[in-house]
Amino acid sequence: MADIKRMALVVHSGTLDKAYPPLMLAVAGAASDMQVDIFFTFWGLPLLKKKGLKRAKLPGIMSLFTSMMRWRIKKCGIETLPNLLKAAVETGNVRIYACTATMDLMMVKKEQLIPEVTGFMGAAGFLDIASECDVQLFI
Amino acid sequence: MTDKPIPDFTLDARGLQCPMPILKAKKEIQKLEIGQILEVISNDPGSKEDFPRWAKRTGNELLGIFDENDFSRYFVKRLG
Numbered sequence: 001m002a003d004i005k006r007m008a009l010v011v012h013s014g015t016l017d018k019a020y021p022p023l024m025l026a027v028a029g030a031a032s033d034m035q036v037d038i039f040f041t042f043w044g045l046p047l048l049k050k051k052g053l054k055r056a057k058l059p060g061i062m063s064l065f066t067s068m069m070r071w072r073i074k075k076c077g078i079e080t081l082p083n084l085l086k087a088a089v090e091t092g093n094v095r096i097y098a099c100t101a102t103m104d105l106m107m108v109k110k111e112q113l114i115p116e117v118t119g120f121m122g123a124a125g126f127l128d129i130a131s132e133c134d135v136q137l138f139i
Numbered sequence: 140m141t142d143k144p145i146p147d148f149t150l151d152a153r154g155l156q157c158p159m160p161i162l163k164a165k166k167e168i169q170k171l172e173i174g175q176i177l178e179v180i181s182n183d184p185g186s187k188e189d190f191p192r193w194a195k196r197t198g199n200e201l202l203g204i205f206d207e208n209d210f211s212r213y214f215v216k217r218l219g
Contacts, residue, residue: 005196024157024158025158027158027159027161027162028157028158028161028162028189030162031158031161031162031164031165031193032161032165032193032196032197033196033197033198076156077154077155077156077159078156078157079156079159087159087162091162091165
């Protein structure tokens with residue numbers, strides 16, 4: 001097999017439109033033998049709370065059209081956000097990190113997060129991971 | 140056009156949207172022996188670009204793509 005490629009993703013937004021791309025990329029990467037590390041920070045962190053992915057809405061005034069978008073997503077055969085995250089983690093190639101500074105800021109406890117979270121770290125920790133990756137994306 | 144390869148397993152991924160055809164294909168090809176052939180049936184238009192690149196990336200060989208009316212058949216030989 002060729003050398004293992006690695007991808008680092010930063011998720012800093014909690015809206016539906018910005019939660020989908022990193023999770024789809026993570027699943028595609030994992031299925032392509034990539035090792036994927038995802039860092040959920042600032043408004044991305046609440047996505048890791050129980051039901052956080054399920055409750056993600058479109059941004060701003062567009063949030064009114066969230067259910068219409070969900071219906072389109074379902075009709076197109078696109079997976080739900082919780083299912084995408086589950087599929088990503090089940091491959092064994094995807095690791096999920098929660099930003100500890102954001103947990104402090106938003107008063108989020110470890111127990112409030114979904115069990116798929118692999119680890120907890122700050123900016124320097126994730127930069128160390130990202131600096132070894134071939135693909136780094138900030139979404 | 141060459142003849143269609145004879146698959147050892149066929150995965151019907153019709154109705155699945157990106158990136159699930161690739162993920163399901165990955166799961167199925169790992170169940171095959173080295174040298175065996177996986178056929179994936181997909182109607183995701185992205186599969187045309189995705190499967191050749193995915194096969195190369197995962198160290199496998201895309202033997203061919205065969206278009207039908209509203210879907211395509213992708214034949215991938217497990218090498219890795």
